[in-house]
Amino acid sequence: MKKVKATFIISGVVLIILGFFLFNIQKTRERVVDQRSRSTILAKNKPITQKVGAFLWLYAYPKGSSQNREYIKSQIDLAKKTNLNYVVLPVVFKSDYLNNGKFNYSEFDYAIKDAEKDRLKPIVVFSSDNPNDEKNYNSNANKTLNKYRKLIKATIIRYHNRHVIWQMWNEPNGLFWFNQSQDGNDPRLVKRWTSLGSTMFRWVRKYDPKSVFLGGALAGNYSDAHIAIKLALKNGLYKDSDAIANHPYLSKSLPDNGAPENLFNVNSRKLLTSLSDNSNVKKKLMKIPLVTTEFGYSLQQTHSGIWSEGDQANYIARSVFILDMMHQPIISLYSLVDEGNGDGQWGLYRGTSPHYIAKQSGQLLTQLLSNLNGYRFNKRITEKSNRDFVLEYVKKGQKDRFVCWTMDSNHSLQIADQNVMVSQTPQIVYFH
Numbered sequence: 001m002k003k004v005k006a007t008f009i010i011s012g013v014v015l016i017i018l019g020f021f022l023f024n025i026q027k028t029r030e031r032v033v034d035q036r037s038r039s040t041i042l043a044k045n046k047p048i049t050q051k052v053g054a055f056l057w058l059y060a061y062p063k064g065s066s067q068n069r070e071y072i073k074s075q076i077d078l079a080k081k082t083n084l085n086y087v088v089l090p091v092v093f094k095s096d097y098l099n100n101g102k103f104n105y106s107e108f109d110y111a112i113k114d115a116e117k118d119r120l121k122p123i124v125v126f127s128s129d130n131p132n133d134e135k136n137y138n139s140n141a142n143k144t145l146n147k148y149r150k151l152i153k154a155t156i157i158r159y160h161n162r163h164v165i166w167q168m169w170n171e172p173n174g175l176f177w178f179n180q181s182q183d184g185n186d187p188r189l190v191k192r193w194t195s196l197g198s199t200m201f202r203w204v205r206k207y208d209p210k211s212v213f214l215g216g217a218l219a220g221n222y223s224d225a226h227i228a229i230k231l232a233l234k235n236g237l238y239k240d241s242d243a244i245a246n247h248p249y250l251s252k253s254l255p256d257n258g259a260p261e262n263l264f265n266v267n268s269r270k271l272l273t274s275l276s277d278n279s280n281v282k283k284k285l286m287k288i289p290l291v292t293t294e295f296g297y298s299l300q301q302t303h304s305g306i307w308s309e310g311d312q313a314n315y316i317a318r319s320v321f322i323l324d325m326m327h328q329p330i331i332s333l334y335s336l337v338d339e340g341n342g343d344g345q346w347g348l349y350r351g352t353s354p355h356y357i358a359k360q361s362g363q364l365l366t367q368l369l370s371n372l373n374g375y376r377f378n379k380r381i382t383e384k385s386n387r388d389f390v391l392e393y394v395k396k397g398q399k400d401r402f403v404c405w406t407m408d409s410n411h412s413l414q415i416a417d418q419n420v421m422v423s424q425t426p427q428i429v430y431f432h
Contacts (some may be wrong), residue, residue, distance in 0.1 A: 047372075052086070057090070087120045092126075094128075105158065125217060153203050163211070169217065176219075238285055248265070260367055321377075326379060376393065402430075
Protein backbone atom coordinates (compact mmCIF):
# COMPACT_ATOMS: atom_id res chain seq x y z
CA MET A 1 0.00 0.00 0.00
CA LYS A 2 2.85 2.34 0.89
CA LYS A 3 4.49 1.57 -2.47
CA VAL A 4 1.27 2.42 -4.33
CA LYS A 5 0.95 5.67 -2.41
CA ALA A 6 4.57 6.59 -3.10
CA THR A 7 4.15 5.77 -6.78
CA PHE A 8 1.01 7.93 -6.91
CA ILE A 9 2.80 10.86 -5.28
CA ILE A 10 5.82 10.56 -7.58
CA SER A 11 3.55 10.37 -10.65
CA GLY A 12 1.70 13.45 -9.48
CA VAL A 13 4.93 15.40 -8.99
CA VAL A 14 6.15 14.32 -12.44
CA LEU A 15 2.88 15.43 -14.04
CA ILE A 16 3.05 18.80 -12.30
CA ILE A 17 6.64 19.32 -13.44
CA LEU A 18 5.75 18.20 -16.96
CA GLY A 19 2.72 20.49 -17.02
CA PHE A 20 4.81 23.41 -15.82
CA PHE A 21 7.44 22.61 -18.46
CA LEU A 22 4.86 22.45 -21.27
CA PHE A 23 3.23 25.66 -20.03
CA ASN A 24 6.58 27.47 -20.20
CA ILE A 25 7.19 26.12 -23.71
CA GLN A 26 3.80 27.41 -24.82
CA LYS A 27 4.39 30.83 -23.26
CA THR A 28 7.82 31.04 -24.87
CA ARG A 29 6.30 30.20 -28.26
CA GLU A 30 3.65 32.90 -27.78
CA ARG A 31 6.32 35.47 -26.88
CA VAL A 32 8.30 34.54 -29.99
CA VAL A 33 5.19 34.92 -32.18
CA ASP A 34 4.38 38.27 -30.54
CA GLN A 35 7.93 39.54 -31.02
CA ARG A 36 7.96 38.40 -34.65
CA SER A 37 4.71 40.30 -35.27
CA ARG A 38 6.12 43.49 -33.74
CA SER A 39 9.34 43.16 -35.74
CA THR A 40 7.38 42.78 -38.98
CA ILE A 41 5.41 45.97 -38.30
CA LEU A 42 8.59 47.94 -37.66
CA ALA A 43 10.81 46.38 -40.35
CA LYS A 44 12.85 49.18 -41.88
CA ASN A 45 13.38 47.39 -45.22
CA LYS A 46 9.76 46.52 -46.03
CA PRO A 47 8.28 47.72 -49.36
CA ILE A 48 7.44 51.40 -49.55
CA THR A 49 3.77 50.58 -50.21
CA GLN A 50 3.66 48.95 -46.76
CA LYS A 51 4.95 52.11 -45.09
CA VAL A 52 2.76 55.01 -46.19
CA GLY A 53 -0.43 56.31 -44.57
CA ALA A 54 -2.46 59.44 -43.87
CA PHE A 55 -4.50 61.04 -41.09
CA LEU A 56 -8.32 60.75 -41.18
CA TRP A 57 -10.61 62.94 -39.07
CA LEU A 58 -13.78 61.21 -37.83
CA TYR A 59 -15.81 63.97 -36.20
CA ALA A 60 -16.77 66.53 -38.86
CA TYR A 61 -20.54 66.07 -38.50
CA PRO A 62 -23.00 65.09 -35.75
CA LYS A 63 -22.30 61.78 -34.04
CA GLY A 64 -24.12 58.87 -35.66
CA SER A 65 -25.49 60.96 -38.53
CA SER A 66 -25.59 59.53 -42.04
CA GLN A 67 -23.48 62.50 -43.14
CA ASN A 68 -20.71 61.65 -40.68
CA ARG A 69 -20.78 57.96 -41.62
CA GLU A 70 -20.49 58.90 -45.29
CA TYR A 71 -17.61 61.24 -44.39
CA ILE A 72 -15.73 58.42 -42.64
CA LYS A 73 -16.42 55.83 -45.36
CA SER A 74 -15.43 58.19 -48.17
CA GLN A 75 -12.07 58.86 -46.56
CA ILE A 76 -11.33 55.18 -46.00
CA ASP A 77 -12.28 54.35 -49.59
CA LEU A 78 -10.03 57.19 -50.73
CA ALA A 79 -7.11 55.94 -48.63
CA LYS A 80 -7.39 52.58 -50.36
CA LYS A 81 -7.59 54.23 -53.78
CA THR A 82 -4.45 56.25 -52.98
CA ASN A 83 -2.56 52.98 -52.35
CA LEU A 84 -1.99 53.72 -48.66
CA ASN A 85 -1.34 51.02 -46.07
CA TYR A 86 -2.05 52.96 -42.87
CA VAL A 87 -4.80 55.28 -41.67
CA VAL A 88 -4.24 57.33 -38.52
CA LEU A 89 -7.55 57.33 -36.64
CA PRO A 90 -7.88 59.69 -33.66
CA VAL A 91 -9.80 58.71 -30.54
CA VAL A 92 -10.83 62.17 -29.37
CA PHE A 93 -12.52 62.17 -25.97
CA LYS A 94 -15.01 64.89 -26.89
CA SER A 95 -17.43 65.96 -24.17
CA ASP A 96 -20.49 64.99 -26.23
CA TYR A 97 -19.04 61.48 -26.73
CA LEU A 98 -18.61 60.88 -22.99
CA ASN A 99 -21.35 59.69 -20.65
CA ASN A 100 -20.75 58.60 -17.04
CA GLY A 101 -17.05 58.11 -17.67
CA LYS A 102 -17.56 55.96 -20.77
CA PHE A 103 -16.78 56.81 -24.38
CA ASN A 104 -19.27 56.36 -27.20
CA TYR A 105 -17.36 54.19 -29.69
CA SER A 106 -20.03 54.13 -32.39
CA GLU A 107 -18.15 56.22 -34.95
CA PHE A 108 -14.86 54.57 -34.11
CA ASP A 109 -16.32 51.07 -34.41
CA TYR A 110 -17.59 52.04 -37.84
CA ALA A 111 -14.19 53.40 -38.90
CA ILE A 112 -12.25 50.36 -37.65
CA LYS A 113 -14.63 47.93 -39.36
CA ASP A 114 -14.49 49.83 -42.66
CA ALA A 115 -10.68 50.02 -42.51
CA GLU A 116 -10.50 46.27 -41.90
CA LYS A 117 -12.73 45.65 -44.90
CA ASP A 118 -10.30 47.59 -47.11
CA ARG A 119 -7.29 45.93 -45.43
CA LEU A 120 -6.01 49.23 -44.12
CA LYS A 121 -4.07 49.18 -40.86
CA PRO A 122 -5.24 51.67 -38.22
CA ILE A 123 -2.83 53.74 -36.15
CA VAL A 124 -4.77 54.98 -33.13
CA VAL A 125 -3.81 58.26 -31.46
CA PHE A 126 -5.49 59.81 -28.43
CA SER A 127 -6.52 63.34 -27.41
CA SER A 128 -9.40 65.16 -25.73
CA ASP A 129 -11.70 68.03 -26.63
CA ASN A 130 -13.32 69.12 -23.41
CA PRO A 131 -13.50 72.80 -22.40
CA ASN A 132 -13.24 71.86 -18.72
CA ASP A 133 -9.98 69.93 -19.07
CA GLU A 134 -7.65 72.91 -18.67
CA LYS A 135 -9.33 74.07 -15.47
CA ASN A 136 -9.56 70.53 -14.06
CA TYR A 137 -5.95 69.75 -14.93
CA ASN A 138 -4.72 72.90 -13.21
CA SER A 139 -6.68 72.14 -10.04
CA ASN A 140 -6.01 68.37 -9.91
CA ALA A 141 -3.77 66.95 -12.63
CA ASN A 142 -3.79 63.38 -11.28
CA LYS A 143 -7.58 63.23 -11.21
CA THR A 144 -7.77 64.42 -14.80
CA LEU A 145 -5.10 61.97 -15.94
CA ASN A 146 -6.75 59.06 -14.11
CA LYS A 147 -9.96 59.81 -15.99
CA TYR A 148 -8.18 59.50 -19.33
CA ARG A 149 -6.04 56.54 -18.28
CA LYS A 150 -9.23 54.54 -17.73
CA LEU A 151 -10.58 55.56 -21.13
CA ILE A 152 -7.33 54.74 -22.94
CA LYS A 153 -7.07 51.34 -21.24
CA ALA A 154 -10.67 50.53 -22.17
CA THR A 155 -9.93 51.43 -25.80
CA ILE A 156 -6.85 49.20 -25.99
CA ILE A 157 -8.81 46.28 -24.53
CA ARG A 158 -11.76 46.90 -26.87
CA TYR A 159 -9.68 46.79 -30.06
CA HIS A 160 -7.03 44.24 -29.16
CA ASN A 161 -6.20 41.67 -31.85
CA ARG A 162 -7.60 44.01 -34.54
CA HIS A 163 -4.21 44.83 -36.14
CA VAL A 164 -4.24 48.27 -34.51
CA ILE A 165 -0.99 50.16 -33.94
CA TRP A 166 -1.16 52.19 -30.73
CA GLN A 167 0.24 55.68 -30.44
CA MET A 168 0.88 58.05 -27.56
CA TRP A 169 -1.39 60.98 -26.67
CA ASN A 170 -1.21 63.43 -29.56
CA GLU A 171 1.58 66.03 -29.36
CA PRO A 172 1.92 66.08 -25.57
CA ASN A 173 4.70 68.66 -25.82
CA GLY A 174 2.17 71.10 -27.32
CA LEU A 175 -1.24 72.54 -26.56
CA PHE A 176 -2.95 69.16 -27.01
CA TRP A 177 -1.75 68.35 -23.48
CA PHE A 178 -4.71 70.08 -21.82
CA ASN A 179 -3.62 73.47 -23.16
CA GLN A 180 -0.52 73.23 -20.95
CA SER A 181 2.18 73.74 -23.56
CA GLN A 182 4.60 76.29 -22.09
CA ASP A 183 6.56 75.30 -25.19
CA GLY A 184 6.50 71.73 -23.87
CA ASN A 185 9.61 72.46 -21.83
CA ASP A 186 8.30 72.31 -18.25
CA PRO A 187 9.98 69.28 -16.57
CA ARG A 188 6.83 68.53 -14.53
CA LEU A 189 4.66 68.40 -17.62
CA VAL A 190 7.15 66.22 -19.50
CA LYS A 191 7.38 63.82 -16.56
CA ARG A 192 3.59 63.46 -16.49
CA TRP A 193 3.17 62.68 -20.16
CA THR A 194 6.16 60.34 -20.32
CA SER A 195 4.65 58.53 -17.31
CA LEU A 196 1.37 58.17 -19.21
CA GLY A 197 3.32 56.82 -22.19
CA SER A 198 5.02 54.21 -19.99
CA THR A 199 1.64 53.09 -18.67
CA MET A 200 0.21 52.84 -22.19
CA PHE A 201 3.22 50.78 -23.29
CA ARG A 202 2.58 48.27 -20.50
CA TRP A 203 -1.10 48.01 -21.40
CA VAL A 204 -0.29 47.32 -25.05
CA ARG A 205 2.16 44.60 -24.00
CA LYS A 206 -0.44 43.06 -21.68
CA TYR A 207 -3.61 43.30 -23.77
CA ASP A 208 -2.37 43.47 -27.38
CA PRO A 209 1.15 41.97 -27.39
CA LYS A 210 1.32 41.36 -31.14
CA SER A 211 1.00 45.10 -31.72
CA VAL A 212 3.39 47.98 -31.07
CA PHE A 213 3.32 51.20 -29.11
CA LEU A 214 4.61 54.37 -30.77
CA GLY A 215 5.94 56.61 -28.02
CA GLY A 216 6.31 60.35 -28.23
CA ALA A 217 3.87 61.47 -30.94
CA LEU A 218 5.87 64.66 -30.55
CA ALA A 219 5.05 67.99 -32.12
CA GLY A 220 7.93 69.28 -34.21
CA ASN A 221 11.14 67.94 -35.70
CA TYR A 222 14.04 67.04 -33.41
CA SER A 223 15.63 70.45 -33.83
CA ASP A 224 12.49 72.43 -32.97
CA ALA A 225 11.51 70.15 -30.07
CA HIS A 226 15.00 69.48 -28.71
CA ILE A 227 14.40 70.76 -25.16
CA ALA A 228 11.26 68.66 -24.62
CA ILE A 229 12.97 65.62 -26.18
CA LYS A 230 15.98 65.93 -23.85
CA LEU A 231 13.64 65.94 -20.86
CA ALA A 232 11.59 63.03 -22.24
CA LEU A 233 14.71 60.91 -22.80
CA LYS A 234 15.74 61.49 -19.18
CA ASN A 235 12.28 60.22 -18.21
CA GLY A 236 12.66 56.99 -20.18
CA LEU A 237 10.93 57.72 -23.51
CA TYR A 238 13.34 55.34 -25.27
CA LYS A 239 12.63 52.47 -22.81
CA ASP A 240 8.85 52.33 -22.92
CA SER A 241 8.34 52.60 -26.67
CA ASP A 242 8.63 50.15 -29.56
CA ALA A 243 9.35 53.17 -31.76
CA ILE A 244 9.56 56.94 -31.30
CA ALA A 245 7.04 58.92 -33.35
CA ASN A 246 7.12 62.60 -34.17
CA HIS A 247 5.58 65.18 -36.50
CA PRO A 248 8.61 66.79 -38.19
CA TYR A 249 6.89 69.69 -39.94
CA LEU A 250 9.27 72.06 -41.71
CA SER A 251 9.15 75.84 -41.84
CA LYS A 252 9.14 77.72 -45.11
CA SER A 253 12.00 79.78 -43.65
CA LEU A 254 14.35 76.79 -43.89
CA PRO A 255 16.61 76.47 -46.97
CA ASP A 256 15.01 75.73 -50.34
CA ASN A 257 11.56 76.94 -49.31
CA GLY A 258 11.32 74.35 -46.51
CA ALA A 259 11.86 71.44 -48.92
CA PRO A 260 11.79 67.96 -47.34
CA GLU A 261 15.51 67.40 -47.86
CA ASN A 262 15.89 69.54 -44.71
CA LEU A 263 14.79 66.43 -42.80
CA PHE A 264 18.33 65.08 -43.21
CA ASN A 265 19.53 67.90 -40.94
CA VAL A 266 16.71 68.74 -38.53
CA ASN A 267 15.25 65.25 -38.03
CA SER A 268 18.20 62.87 -38.28
CA ARG A 269 18.91 59.99 -35.93
CA LYS A 270 22.31 61.59 -35.33
CA LEU A 271 20.62 64.74 -34.03
CA LEU A 272 18.23 62.73 -31.84
CA THR A 273 21.13 60.77 -30.37
CA SER A 274 23.00 63.99 -29.59
CA LEU A 275 20.14 65.07 -27.29
CA SER A 276 21.30 62.64 -24.59
CA ASP A 277 24.59 62.66 -22.70
CA ASN A 278 24.13 59.09 -21.49
CA SER A 279 26.15 56.54 -23.50
CA ASN A 280 23.64 53.73 -22.82
CA VAL A 281 20.75 55.91 -23.98
CA LYS A 282 22.70 56.83 -27.10
CA LYS A 283 23.17 53.14 -27.91
CA LYS A 284 19.45 52.49 -27.58
CA LEU A 285 18.60 55.51 -29.73
CA MET A 286 20.84 54.16 -32.48
CA LYS A 287 18.65 51.04 -32.67
CA ILE A 288 15.08 52.05 -31.84
CA PRO A 289 12.82 52.52 -34.90
CA LEU A 290 11.85 56.12 -35.71
CA VAL A 291 8.52 56.83 -37.39
CA THR A 292 6.58 59.80 -38.76
CA THR A 293 2.87 59.95 -37.98
CA GLU A 294 2.18 63.48 -39.28
CA PHE A 295 3.88 65.51 -41.98
CA GLY A 296 2.75 67.83 -44.73
CA TYR A 297 2.60 71.18 -46.47
CA SER A 298 -0.31 73.61 -46.44
CA LEU A 299 -1.88 75.59 -49.28
CA GLN A 300 -3.10 78.19 -46.80
CA GLN A 301 -1.13 80.35 -44.37
CA THR A 302 -0.12 78.49 -41.19
CA HIS A 303 2.59 78.92 -38.57
CA SER A 304 4.86 76.85 -40.84
CA GLY A 305 4.16 78.88 -43.97
CA ILE A 306 2.20 78.54 -47.19
CA TRP A 307 3.11 76.66 -50.38
CA SER A 308 1.81 76.43 -53.93
CA GLU A 309 -0.13 73.37 -55.03
CA GLY A 310 2.79 72.28 -57.21
CA ASP A 311 5.30 72.64 -54.38
CA GLN A 312 2.98 70.76 -52.02
CA ALA A 313 2.81 67.85 -54.47
CA ASN A 314 6.57 67.73 -55.09
CA TYR A 315 7.51 68.10 -51.43
CA ILE A 316 5.05 65.54 -50.11
CA ALA A 317 6.16 62.94 -52.65
CA ARG A 318 9.84 63.65 -52.00
CA SER A 319 9.31 63.52 -48.22
CA VAL A 320 7.98 59.96 -48.51
CA PHE A 321 11.11 58.85 -50.36
CA ILE A 322 13.43 60.75 -48.03
CA LEU A 323 11.88 59.20 -44.93
CA ASP A 324 12.13 55.81 -46.65
CA MET A 325 15.83 56.51 -47.25
CA MET A 326 16.07 57.25 -43.52
CA HIS A 327 14.73 53.71 -42.89
CA GLN A 328 11.45 54.75 -41.27
CA PRO A 329 8.94 51.86 -41.25
CA ILE A 330 5.87 54.12 -40.90
CA ILE A 331 5.43 57.35 -42.88
CA SER A 332 2.03 58.95 -42.40
CA LEU A 333 0.96 62.28 -43.87
CA TYR A 334 -1.33 65.00 -42.59
CA SER A 335 -3.93 64.91 -43.93
CA LEU A 336 -5.85 62.86 -46.46
CA VAL A 337 -8.58 65.48 -47.09
CA ASP A 338 -9.13 69.15 -46.30
CA GLU A 339 -12.71 68.65 -45.15
CA GLY A 340 -13.02 68.73 -41.37
CA ASN A 341 -9.33 69.42 -40.80
CA GLY A 342 -9.41 73.17 -40.16
CA ASP A 343 -8.37 75.93 -42.50
CA GLY A 344 -4.85 74.80 -43.33
CA GLN A 345 -5.60 72.92 -46.57
CA TRP A 346 -3.02 70.26 -45.76
CA GLY A 347 -4.96 67.52 -47.54
CA LEU A 348 -4.16 65.50 -50.62
CA TYR A 349 -7.79 65.98 -51.67
CA ARG A 350 -10.17 68.95 -51.64
CA GLY A 351 -13.96 69.12 -51.72
CA THR A 352 -16.60 67.36 -49.63
CA SER A 353 -17.51 63.71 -49.26
CA PRO A 354 -18.17 61.68 -51.26
CA HIS A 355 -17.06 63.91 -54.14
CA TYR A 356 -13.41 64.52 -53.28
CA ILE A 357 -11.12 65.95 -55.95
CA ALA A 358 -7.45 65.05 -56.02
CA LYS A 359 -4.97 67.89 -55.72
CA GLN A 360 -1.69 67.53 -57.58
CA SER A 361 -0.28 65.91 -54.42
CA GLY A 362 -2.99 63.24 -54.37
CA GLN A 363 -2.51 62.49 -58.06
CA LEU A 364 1.28 62.30 -57.84
CA LEU A 365 1.42 60.13 -54.72
CA THR A 366 -1.19 57.71 -56.07
CA GLN A 367 0.68 57.34 -59.35
CA LEU A 368 4.08 56.82 -57.71
CA LEU A 369 2.87 54.27 -55.15
CA SER A 370 0.86 52.32 -57.71
CA ASN A 371 4.01 51.87 -59.80
CA LEU A 372 6.16 50.87 -56.82
CA ASN A 373 3.83 48.26 -55.37
CA GLY A 374 5.97 45.71 -53.53
CA TYR A 375 9.23 47.55 -54.24
CA ARG A 376 11.63 48.42 -51.43
CA PHE A 377 14.41 51.00 -51.23
CA ASN A 378 17.84 49.51 -51.87
CA LYS A 379 20.32 52.37 -52.24
CA ARG A 380 20.92 55.89 -53.45
CA ILE A 381 22.96 56.11 -56.63
CA THR A 382 25.85 58.56 -56.33
CA GLU A 383 25.59 61.57 -58.65
CA LYS A 384 27.95 64.51 -59.21
CA SER A 385 25.60 66.83 -57.32
CA ASN A 386 24.22 65.91 -53.91
CA ARG A 387 21.14 67.90 -54.90
CA ASP A 388 20.29 65.23 -57.49
CA PHE A 389 18.52 62.14 -56.17
CA VAL A 390 18.46 58.75 -57.88
CA LEU A 391 17.08 55.97 -55.66
CA GLU A 392 17.16 52.31 -56.60
CA TYR A 393 14.04 50.29 -55.71
CA VAL A 394 14.03 46.50 -55.98
CA LYS A 395 11.47 43.69 -56.00
CA LYS A 396 12.20 39.99 -56.17
CA GLY A 397 11.69 38.62 -59.67
CA GLN A 398 11.28 42.11 -61.18
CA LYS A 399 13.59 44.58 -62.86
CA ASP A 400 14.84 47.41 -60.68
CA ARG A 401 13.11 50.79 -60.82
CA PHE A 402 14.66 54.18 -60.13
CA VAL A 403 13.01 57.17 -58.47
CA CYS A 404 14.69 60.45 -59.38
CA TRP A 405 14.38 64.20 -58.91
CA THR A 406 16.54 67.27 -58.47
CA MET A 407 16.40 70.19 -56.05
CA ASP A 408 17.63 72.45 -58.85
CA SER A 409 16.37 73.37 -62.31
CA ASN A 410 15.62 70.73 -64.94
CA HIS A 411 18.62 68.95 -66.42
CA SER A 412 19.62 65.61 -67.91
CA LEU A 413 21.04 62.63 -66.01
CA GLN A 414 22.13 59.19 -67.18
CA ILE A 415 19.86 56.68 -65.41
CA ALA A 416 19.40 53.00 -66.27
CA ASP A 417 21.27 53.52 -69.58
CA GLN A 418 18.93 56.34 -70.55
CA ASN A 419 19.19 60.11 -70.76
CA VAL A 420 16.52 61.31 -68.33
CA MET A 421 15.37 64.88 -67.86
CA VAL A 422 14.96 65.29 -64.09
CA SER A 423 12.90 68.00 -62.42
CA GLN A 424 11.75 68.85 -58.91
CA THR A 425 8.88 66.37 -59.40
CA PRO A 426 9.82 62.75 -58.57
CA GLN A 427 9.49 60.31 -61.46
CA ILE A 428 10.11 56.60 -61.96
CA VAL A 429 12.61 55.33 -64.54
CA TYR A 430 12.29 51.76 -65.80
CA PHE A 431 14.86 49.46 -67.39
CA HIS A 432 13.93 48.86 -71.04
